[in-house]
Amino acid sequence: MQDITKYTKKDFEGTAPYEYLYSLRGNAFAEAQMRIKLADHAKSVGYNSFKSTYAKYCKSVAGTRTLEIAENTAEFPQLADALRQMEIRTGAWEVDPDTGCVVKPTEKGSIVACSHFICPVKTLIDVETGREKVEVLWIKPNKTAKQVFERADLANASKVVGLAAYGVSVTSETARALVSWLNDASDLNADIIPVVKSVSRLGYIGDFGFSPYAEGLTYDGGVEYADIYKAIAPQGSYDKWLERLKEIRADSRLAPRIMLAASFASVLVEPLHAYPFFIHLYGGSGNGKTVALHMAASVWGNPQSYVKTFNATKVGMEMLAGFLHNLPLCLDELQIQRTQGSDFESIIYDLSEGTGRTRGNKLGGLRNTATWRNTILTTGETPMVTAASAGGVANRVIELDTTELEHLFDGDTKLVRLLQKNHGHAGKEFVTRLAEKRNSDLDAWIEMKDYYQNELIKRGISDKQATIASILLVTDSLINDFIFHDGQLIEIDELARYLKTNAQVSENRKAYEWLRGWIAQNRAKFNTFGSEDTYRPELYGTFARDEKSVRIIKNVFDSACEKANFDPSNLVKWLKRENLTFCDGDRCTHKARIAGIKQALNVIDLKLEESAEDVPEGFEEIGQIDADDDKPF
Numbered sequence: 230m231q232d233i234t235k236y237t238k239k240d241f242e243g244t245a246p247y248e249y250l251y252s253l254r255g256n257a258f259a260e261a262q263m264r265i266k267l268a269d270h271a272k273s274v275g276y277n278s279f280k281s282t283y284a285k286y287c288k289s290v291a292g293t294r295t296l297e298i299a300e301n302t303a304e305f306p307q308l309a310d311a312l313r314q315m316e317i318r319t320g321a322w323e324v325d326p327d328t329g330c331v332v333k334p335t336e337k338g339s340i341v342a343c344s345h346f347i348c349p350v351k352t353l354i355d356v357e358t359g360r361e362k363v364e365v366l367w368i369k370p371n372k373t374a375k376q377v378f379e380r381a382d383l384a385n386a387s388k389v390v391g392l393a394a395y396g397v398s399v400t401s402e403t404a405r406a407l408v409s410w411l412n413d414a415s416d417l418n419a420d421i422i423p424v425v426k427s428v429s430r431l432g433y434i435g436d437f438g439f440s441p442y443a444e445g446l447t448y449d450g451g452v453e454y455a456d457i458y459k460a461i462a463p464q465g466s467y468d469k470w471l472e473r474l475k476e477i478r479a480d481s482r483l484a485p486r487i488m489l490a491a492s493f494a495s496v497l498v499e500p501l502h503a504y505p506f507f508i509h510l511y512g513g514s515g516n517g518k519t520v521a522l523h524m525a526a527s528v529w530g531n532p533q534s535y536v537k538t539f540n541a542t543k544v545g546m547e548m549l550a551g552f553l554h555n556l557p558l559c560l561d562e563l564q565i566q567r568t569q570g571s572d573f574e575s576i577i578y579d580l581s582e583g584t585g586r587t588r589g590n591k592l593g594g595l596r597n598t599a600t601w602r603n604t605i606l607t608t609g610e611t612p613m614v615t616a617a618s619a620g621g622v623a624n625r626v627i628e629l630d631t632t633e634l635e636h637l638f639d640g641d642t643k644l645v646r647l648l649q650k651n652h653g654h655a656g657k658e659f660v661t662r663l664a665e666k667r668n669s670d671l672d673a674w675i676e677m678k679d680y681y682q683n684e685l686i687k688r689g690i691s692d693k694q695a696t697i698a699s700i701l702l703v704t705d706s707l708i709n710d711f712i713f714h715d716g717q718l719i720e721i722d723e724l725a726r727y728l729k730t731n732a733q734v735s736e737n738r739k740a741y742e743w744l745r746g747w748i749a750q751n752r753a754k755f756n757t758f759g760s761e762d763t764y765r766p767e768l769y770g771t772f773a774r775d776e777k778s779v780r781i782i783k784n785v786f787d788s789a790c791e792k793a794n795f796d797p798s799n800l801v802k803w804l805k806r807e808n809l810t811f812c813d814g815d816r817c818t819h820k821a822r823i824a825g826i827k828q829a830l831n832v833i834d835l836k837l838e839e840s841a842e843d844v845p846e847g848f849e850e851i852g853q854i855d856a857d858d859d860k861p862f
Contacts, residue, residue, distance in 0.1 A: 233263075233270055241276040247286040261338055280336055287321065287334060317348060318417040322410055329368055331410050342410035344398045345369045349415045353377060353427035353449045356437055362427065362449050363415065367397055377449045383411050431461060432555030432603075433499060439555075439660045454552045460534035461556070465651030467658075470527065471713070473647055474655075477524070477638070478717040484510055484629040485521050485637055486719055487701065487727070491604045492525035493659055493712075494704035495557040499602035500663070500671060501678055505550070505583045506697045507605045509563070509613040512631030517638045518608040519561050520645055525606050526559045527648040529656035539565040539607075543576050547585035551599025556656075558601075563609025574622050577613070580605055581625040623734045624693035627701075627727055655712050662711040678703045684721060689730045698724050737803035740795040744835070747789055748779060755779060778811075778836050783818050809836045 236246050246267055253260040264283070271279035322333050322342065329346025332339040351364035361380040367373075376395050382388040386404040389411075393399050399407050415422065427449035428440050437443045441461050448458050477485050491508040498505060510518050523532035536559045537549065550558050558580070563573075579585075585599035607613065612630070614623045631637060638644055681699035686692060698721075705719045732738050748755070754769040757776065770781040790797035801817045804810040810817055 233267055236267075236270060236274070238271075238274045238276045241271050241274070241279060241282070244286065246271070246279075247283050250283060251287065260334065264336075284336060317414065317421070320413050320417045322413060333406070333410075340406050341403060342406040343367075343403065347397060347407070347411070349383075349411055349418075349422060350375070352380075352415075352422055352424045353447060354424065355449065356426050356428060356434060356446065363411075364449075365392075365411070369396070369398075372396060377451055384408060430552050430554045431458065432496075432553065432601075439496075439664070442657055442660060450552065454549070456534045457530075457552070461530040461653065461656075463653040463657055464531065467651070467654035469647060470651040470654060473644065474524075475713055475715050475717075478713060478715060482634065482637055483719070483723055484631050484634075485524060486705075486717075487627075487629060487724065488521050488525045488606060489528070490701045490705040490708065490719060491606055492528045492557050493656075493708050494700050495604040496555050496656075496660055496663065497674075497700060497704055497707075498604060499555055500667065501675060501700055501703070503602070503696060503700055505581050505601060505603055505605055506700075507577065507581070507607060507613065507626040508629065509607045509609065509626055510629045510631060511563070511609050511612055512634060514610055516631060516634055517636055517641050518631065520641050521637050522559055522561055522606060522608050523645065523648050525557065527652035528659075529556055530653045532559075532648055532652065535559060536561055538562045539609075543579065544585075546576065546580060547599055550580055550583075550601040550603065550605070551585055553603060554601050555603050557603055558605045560605070560607045563607055563613060564611060573613070577622050577625055621736075623729055623739075624691055625697075627694065627697055629727055655708075659708065659711055663707075674703055674707070677706065681721060685725060685728065688725055689732075690725060690728045691731045691734045694728045694734070698728055736795070737800055740790065740793075740800045741804065741807075741809065743793055743795065744790075744800070747793070748781075748835075781835060804835065811836070 231249055233246070233249075240246055250260065250263055250267055253263055264280075268279045271277070322331055323339075324331055324346060328344070330344050331342040331347065333342070345368060347365060347367040349363045350366045353362040353364060354360075355362065362377050363380050363383055364375055364377050365383070366375050374396060378392070382391070386401075386408050389408050390399055390401055390404050392407075425447045426437075426445055427447045428434055428437075428443075429448070429450040431440050434440050434443060434446065437446060440446060441448070441458060448455070450458065474489070477489070480486075488508060488510060497503075510521055512518060519536075522536055526532040526535040529535065538561045540562075541549070546558075546560070583601050612628055613626050614628060678696075678699045681702045682692075682695045685695035685698055690698070701724065702719060702721060709716065709718055751769055754765060754767050755772050756765065756768065756770075757772045757774070768782070769785045770779055772779050787797040790800060801810065805817050
């Protein structure tokens with residue numbers, strides 16, 4: 230401690246007292262005590278402007294001062310090493326070399342921004358949105374970390390509190406000071422903080438190329454999908470991978486070949502102006518379905534990091550699809566969603582649309598709306614499309630039934646090991662070749678797609694199923710030309726076996742088939758013409774004598790259809806168009822008395838066989854016409 234009584238008025242007009250006081254800035258208590266003593270002594274020697282002069286001194290020094298490193302940091306070596314590499318300007322702020330604590334000295338005391346070292350070290354500009362992000366480094370005794378944040382979030386005290394979730398020491402009380410320090414550090418060091426172009430997803434990035442293969446782009450998507458981003462890279466031997474995959478393509482088992490083509494097809498969905506679609510592989514447990522999914526994922530990267538299970542929320546699946554964007558979304562074990570009771574049909578619809586909803590981020594801001602144009606490859610023990618699934622769902626999914634196959638591959642375990650060590654080469658090669666040929670050959674690819682689509686439609690395949698299949702066939706041809714050169718092409722008739730016809734995906738056709746089953750299931754609740762026992766506790770309607778037609782009470786019919794998620798009105802109109810109901814002109818319901826019920830009932834007369842007589846035997850006697858009804862049944 231210096232003897233301050235030696236300072237004269239002339240000394241206070243110089244810099245010596247202020248230099249001494251400034252040297253105490255690392256100890257806020259000692260600095261405050263000495264500031265009071267020096268102010269009193271300055272007055273005693275006739276100098277009355279000590280406080281204002283010291284403030285000006287601090288400001289002048291802060292304008293040019295850089296971070297000074299002490300040598301006594303042996304207990305915290307990672308801080309010392311980091312600070313020596315970062316000759317940053319701190320302005321009015323001070324960084325304690327022992328603890329990293331960031332403070333700003335003022336006349337009223339020191340303002341604490343953070344109890345440990347924290348500083349912006351990189352500026353990232355998203356090439357798609359133009360929005361700036363900042364990579365922030367922080368150092369604690371037990372942790373050194375970097376994380377990318379939106380610059381706008383770091384400039385907002387209410388949002389910067391969210392950094393606490395990542396381990397940064399910040400509270401609502403220190404948030405303002407932390408915002409001020411991060412902003413000052415960015416401005417003071419703008420000339421030395423590197424600025425890079427960045428991207429937060431995979432796939433086509435405008436004129437920049439294809440992420441992650443495009444040069445000069447840095448990933449700024451944070452830790453959420455960092456494992457997948459890192460996984461999309463060549464590793465191991467391309468030749469070993471090619472050799473084994475050629476064996477699979479030469480095999481008679483078609484399902485793995487379709488999954489492989491679908492994986493490559495993901496990057497053609499956008500250029501061919503299509504929407505996302507599902508390829509679902511299902512069958513018995515242990516027959517190699519997961520291996521097939523890993524094989525498909527190995528086109529692009531490490532399948533262990535790439536492939537995810539269905540153990541995710543609908544929002545999570547949308548965000549993952551948006552991150553992958555043009556690469557296939559690979560989801561294993563559909564039965565997880567089934568057991569969780571999820572509304573999986575809505576998931577199929579939403580993922581097939583290729584656009585998510587606007588959602589918030591962890592710091593309270595808004596994420597960019599996720600979009601994607603890719604294939605969605607899934608596996609499970611059961612079909613994805615059920616008998617009650619809407620036609621729109623059935624149209625968006627090609628299902629590969631492998632229940633009759635004991636094994637999809639020879640040597641599953643050996644194949645898994647090979648894929649883990651050798652992957653990621655073919656996808657990069659395919660994208661490169663597509664980019665080289667796109668300008669000259671895209672029209673030819675579209676023409677090829679249209680040819681396959683028309684051929685499939687001629688075979689009665691629904692339009693959407695034909696579109697999906699045509700993309701797979703075009704892709705299979707291209708990967709033969711660009712990657713495999715083996716002539717092992719999927720034939721159009723082979724693939725057609727897995728596709729749904731117009732009749733199979735017709736919503737009303739499915740409803741009619743369901744209705745026939747429902748009637749059979751509830752046979753005990755229908756009377757039959759001529760039966761002596763006509764009383765039933767719960768009556769749904771009456772069968773004709775030949776049981777080829779049935780009359781259903783309308784409110785029972787409507788309720789049953791709605792419970793099965795079918796529109797009863799649309800179904801009745803379709804039944805009329807298909808001549809499957811007995812309509813009199815525009816009327817598809819009639820008034821009748823059934824089983825002695827006295828009030829008039831609305832009923833629907835349904836043919837159970839398409840070859841049924843126009844007037845079913847028995848109904849002309851059962852259906853009694855009301856007096857005010859001038860049209861007989």
